Amino acid sequence: MTPILETDSLVCRFGGLVATNDVSLKLNEGARHALIGPNGAGKTTFINLLTGALKPTSGTIRLEGVDVTREPAHKRAARGMSRTFQINQLFADLTPLETVTFAVLERQNHGIDPFRSVAGHRAEIDEAASILERFRLGDVMDWKTSDLPYGKQRLLEIAVAIAAKPKVLLLDEPAAGVPEEERHEILDMVNGLPKSVAVLLIEHDMDLVFSFAERISVLVQGALLVEGTTEEVANDPAVRTAYLGEDADE
Numbered sequence: 578m579t580p581i582l583e584t585d586s587l588v589c590r591f592g593g594l595v596a597t598n599d600v601s602l603k604l605n606e607g608a609r610h611a612l613i614g615p616n617g618a619g620k621t622t623f624i625n626l627l628t629g630a631l632k633p634t635s636g637t638i639r640l641e642g643v644d645v646t647r648e649p650a651h652k653r654a655a656r657g658m659s660r661t662f663q664i665n666q667l668f669a670d671l672t673p674l675e676t677v678t679f680a681v682l683e684r685q686n687h688g689i690d691p692f693r694s695v696a697g698h699r700a701e702i703d704e705a706a707s708i709l710e711r712f713r714l715g716d717v718m719d720w721k722t723s724d725l726p727y728g729k730q731r732l733l734e735i736a737v738a739i740a741a742k743p744k745v746l747l748l749d750e751p752a753a754g755v756p757e758e759e760r761h762e763i764l765d766m767v768n769g770l771p772k773s774v775a776v777l778l779i780e781h782d783m784d785l786v787f788s789f790a791e792r793i794s795v796l797v798q799g800a801l802l803v804e805g806t807t808e809e810v811a812n813d814p815a816v817r818t819a820y821l822g823e824d825a826d827e
């Protein structure tokens with residue numbers, strides 16, 4: 578089976594620092610894969626290389642077998658690579674319904690202008706509303722986004738990414754900064770993401786990692802230390818020393 582996403586010997590240097598060191602990783606269709614590692618291990622850099630936000634020093638990235646290493650971010654997004662992003666100031670003034678409707682329109686290649694109303698796009702508004710219902714945001718879909726509790730803002734980020742109907746979804750710490758009592762909602766949503774989407778999750782919360790992932794890759798100082806099933810990784814002595822040990826000390 579061709580992996581949906583694959584990197585081959587990916588390297589990213591920032592001056593003398595090797596932030597990504599020869600990383601070869603495969604994601605199969607519908608994968609539930611977590612990327613873990615200590616602070617500064619290079620997890621976000623790796624995601625930025627995948628999306629095209631950063632250019633690698635060397636190595637290859639293939640999406641559905643196609644070499645996208647030199648493609649700009651928007652082309653990779655159009656091919657089905659999606660990531661969550663922080664709600665910016667512009668979206669903060671919109672409602673969740675408007676925001677997700679824009680995401681649906683963007684997927685359909687409609688030019689979007691956030692200063693114009695989405696009214697008139699009935700089918701897209703209905704689709705956005707049903708996505709928001711699925712993410713338990715139906716009752717707040719007409720609120721101003723900046724008035725939502727932070728946990729719901731983070732759920733909205735995932736809903737926006739899903740509106741693009743991605744083949745690959747990259748989640749960079751989806752529950753970070755969310756108060757304990759709201760975290761379980763995010764956890765439920767991450768666990769309930771459609772099986773048609775391969776998910777690569779970066780996460781420090783081991784409860785979330787182990788409840789979600791089928792496979793785990795452990796990154797340490799830019800390089801892959803271990804890759805395996807949750808059980809293999811949990812029992813690996815090198816992982817316990819390099820990562821879980823550190824986690825326990827925090």
Ligand SMILES: Nc1ncnc2c1ncn2[C@@H]1O[C@H](COP(=O)(O)OP(=O)(O)OP(=O)(O)O)[C@@H](O)[C@H]1O
Nearest residue numbers: 591594595596614615616617618619620621622623
């Ligand atoms: N644009 C940049 N220029 C220079 N160095 C960078 C840049 N981006 C990241 N780094 C460095 O690369 C290394 C990896 O950083 P990265 O943010 O990818 O790690 P991370 O595993 O995501 O960390 P965390 O878990 O703390 O978010 C760090 O040493 C960081 O300081």
